[in-house]
Amino acid sequence: MDRTELVELLSPASLRLLDSLPPYDSTGDVLKLVSDLRKAGHAPGLVSAVLSQSRLRAKASAKFGEFAERMLFTEAGLEQATRLRVAALHAGRFAGLAAALGHPPRVADLGCGIGGDAMALAAMDLPVVAVDADEVTATVASFNLAPFPNASALQADAETVHLADFDAVWLDPARRTSGHSNTTRLTRSEDYSPSLDFAYLLASRLPLGMKLGPGHDRDQIPVDAEAQWVSVDGQLVEMGLWFGALARPGIRRSALLLTEGGAHELTAGADSDDAPVGELGSYVYEPDGAVIRARLIGDLARSLDARMLSESIAYLTNDTLTPTPFASAFRVLETLPFDEKKLRLALLERRIGTLEIKKRGVAVDPATLRTRLKLKGPEAATLILTRVAGQRMALLVERVR
Structure with missing residues (x-):
């Protein structure tokens, strides 16, 4: 638009x-x-x-x-907007500052986009000023915030906004090229707007929360920040960085899963050590993407009394089913040859015509392989292609619901 x-x-x-x-x-x-x-x-x-x-x-x-x-929306603004359920959790952190301040914190939302996070802040009765450098985007945000008397929108460069009257900052740097449609993702964090250097300097002055992509370079996470990876119904959607009073004491790594059944979280003071590699058991677990990105696979493994299938590969295994919201569980039915011709014959014998292929640690394109396997038959199955103790292996499994 x-x-x-x-x-x-x-x-x-x-x-x-x-x-x-x-x-x-x-x-x-x-x-x-x-x-x-x-x-x-x-x-x-x-x-x-x-x-x-x-x-x-x-x-x-x-x-x-x-x-x-x-x-109202722009194409790019909608694509980059925070889901309302996630934005409400962001806003909840800011609302938690009220007790220490003695009043609801006044929040500057820098890089507000179409105003999704600002709407959530305003809905919690927090005074918020939403700022975006783009005229159209700032106008759309103003329209979306119109129902909230405690919210307003401003067109300005985020790095020029005077923040003396604010108690905290929410920052969502632009991570795509400028425009309202057909934008492309910026691959270098130094090209973000506002810059990360600006954000980190600001975090030394005010409580600050910041939204970044879930694949953001972990080496750029400051040691004093709480990093929280969030997935919604299995889809990894963001990494949030929290500074100052918005960061929880003792927590530096978090995996937050939002599902139809509620919210589930793993937390730790640092990356967890991986569990030892062991033999293939009766069950294989695929951790949620938030757990993998937060590097809490080892903690999850210990909670399941599980072991790693292979070093540095995010599959776990154990002998007894242990339900968990943090991983998908699969019952191992049998191991099959990794050789493509033998695998095709094995699937043909089992009359498998519909095949879900999952893979980690092996150079295979599932879509291409599925075509070459020439599947036929009424049965459906799941195939895991991975390494077990370093050796390539194909596992025929069934998903545990």
Whole structure:
């Protein structure tokens, strides 16, 4: 969405038109809807703008639920926005500062994007000013924050904002190229905006929380920060860094899993030592991505009385099923030859036509291999390709629900 399209949207009549549209249906007759809107006298630019927003609102429901129905979005802003459930946890940390301060902390949200985190802060009755350098993005954030009297948005370079009146800072550096659609991920942290140097210097002055990508270089994590990796329904979504009073005492590594069943967390004061490598047992466990990134596999293994399948490979094994929210469990049915021809024959004998392939520690492309295996039959199975005590092995397993 560019400035012209945004101007088209922000009149009361345009917003009423947007809100009046039927639920977006990607399989529906979009051309007919466009034709109907044009026949009703709406300008082509406005029709394009409201239909784009209708599509983005439908897409945004996964992150914002019913709130998406009254929000505005840019393509890039939605892609980078924090899920509302995660943003609420961020906001909860800031709310925890109130007891020490004697009043709700005043929060600066630097690099606010479309305002998702600022909305969560404002919903907890925290005064928040959301800042973004891009004019369109800051305007969209202002619209989304309009229902909250304790929130406002400002267009400004985050590194120029005067912070004397604030008690804490939330910072979400831009990690993609500029623009509102078709952006690409920045591969060098020195290109982030605002810069990490600015963020770390600011963290020495004020309690600060910062959102980074889950694959961020761990060597750049300051020793005084709490690093928390978050996964939502098995999808790794972010690494949060927390400084000062926002960091929990004694915790420097955390894996937080948000599932339909609730929240589950592993914490530690540092990376955990890996468990010893041992023989293949009756069960194999695949740790959640947050546990792997936080390097808490060893702690998880000890809680399961499990051992590593192979050094530096994130699969665990034991002899007795131990349910855990921190890993997917698989029952080992049999070991199969790693040789592709023998594997194809073995799967053919077992009439396996649908195959989930998981792999770690071996150079195999699952999609390509699945095609070459020429699967046939009514049965479904899961195959784990990995190393056991350093040796390549194929494990036919069934997922434990």
